Amino acid sequence: MQATSRLGSFFPDDLRAARNQAPASQAPGATGTTGVPGAGEGVSATTGAAGASATGASPTTGAAGVSATTAAPTTEELYGEYIDVDDLLEESVELALARAEAEEYRDRYLRLQAEWDNYRKRTSLEREAERGRASAHLVEKLLPIIDDLERAIEHSDTADALSLQEGIQAVYAKLEDVLSKQGVVTINPLGEPFDAHKHSAVGIAVDALLPEETVVQVYQKGYEMAGRLLRSAMVIVSTR
Numbered sequence: 001m002q003a004t005s006r007l008g009s010f011f012p013d014d015l016r017a018a019r020n021q022a023p024a025s026q027a028p029g030a031t032g033t034t035g036v037p038g039a040g041e042g043v044s045a046t047t048g049a050a051g052a053s054a055t056g057a058s059p060t061t062g063a064a065g066v067s068a069t070t071a072a073p074t075t076e077e078l079y080g081e082y083i084d085v086d087d088l089l090e091e092s093v094e095l096a097l098a099r100a101e102a103e104e105y106r107d108r109y110l111r112l113q114a115e116w117d118n119y120r121k122r123t124s125l126e127r128e129a130e131r132g133r134a135s136a137h138l139v140e141k142l143l144p145i146i147d148d149l150e151r152a153i154e155h156s157d158t159a160d161a162l163s164l165q166e167g168i169q170a171v172y173a174k175l176e177d178v179l180s181k182q183g184v185v186t187i188n189p190l191g192e193p194f195d196a197h198k199h200s201a202v203g204i205a206v207d208a209l210l211p212e213e214t215v216v217q218v219y220q221k222g223y224e225m226a227g228r229l230l231r232s233a234m235v236i237v238s239t240r
Contacts, residue, residue: 187222203236
């Protein structure tokens with residue numbers, strides 16, 4: 001019984017303090033309820049229009065017959081700006097396409113590089129083989145001339161000078177024919193003006209009857225092939 005009297009004496013004072021802390025003005029017909037556990041139906045202080053009930057964690061205001069609650073924070077409030085999911089998806093798709101295209105170009109570049117290396121090696125081998133065939137063809141043409149020279153040497157002791165000279169001239173003519181068919185051109189500029197691109201002057205000869213720098217003697221013939229100078233002619237030129 002003593003505990004009951006204590007509770008009875010405490011509870012009116014608590015209600016009285018809560019009533020003093022309630023808002024001073026409320027709409028007509030509104031009720032304000034401040035509760036403690038076991039003291040009534042309300043959980044928090046509410047303020048509403050006539051016939052309206054408002055529930056929530058903080059004071060709210062609702063229209064008649066409508067229950068108003070505090071909404072959760074929006075995406076704009078949390079992140080500060082609006083995020084478009086469609087834009088993000090589109091950017092992701094574009095990035096994936098760009099990466100796939102870059103990978104395709106990389107693979108194409110590697111294939112082209114490998115093909116170029118194979119082509120370069122193949123053409124190099126083909127050029128080497130072509131030069132080898134050309135050299136073999138030239139040597140094949142020179143073999144009969146070597147045979148003639150060997151026979152001339154064998155009969156040089158028994159043959160007279162005239163026969164030996166005729167044999168050497170025949171071998172020389174055959175050699176010139178072979179070289180001519182291979183595109184070799186002999187440079188023999190006797191009596192021609194001196195040409196520094198094809199001639200090499202090894203001496204001078206005074207001659208008042210000839211124009212200045214005329215080839216008066218060919219010490220060694222020159223040769224060119226397919227427009228390429230193989231060897232310049234060694235000559236003696238005139239001077240006054």
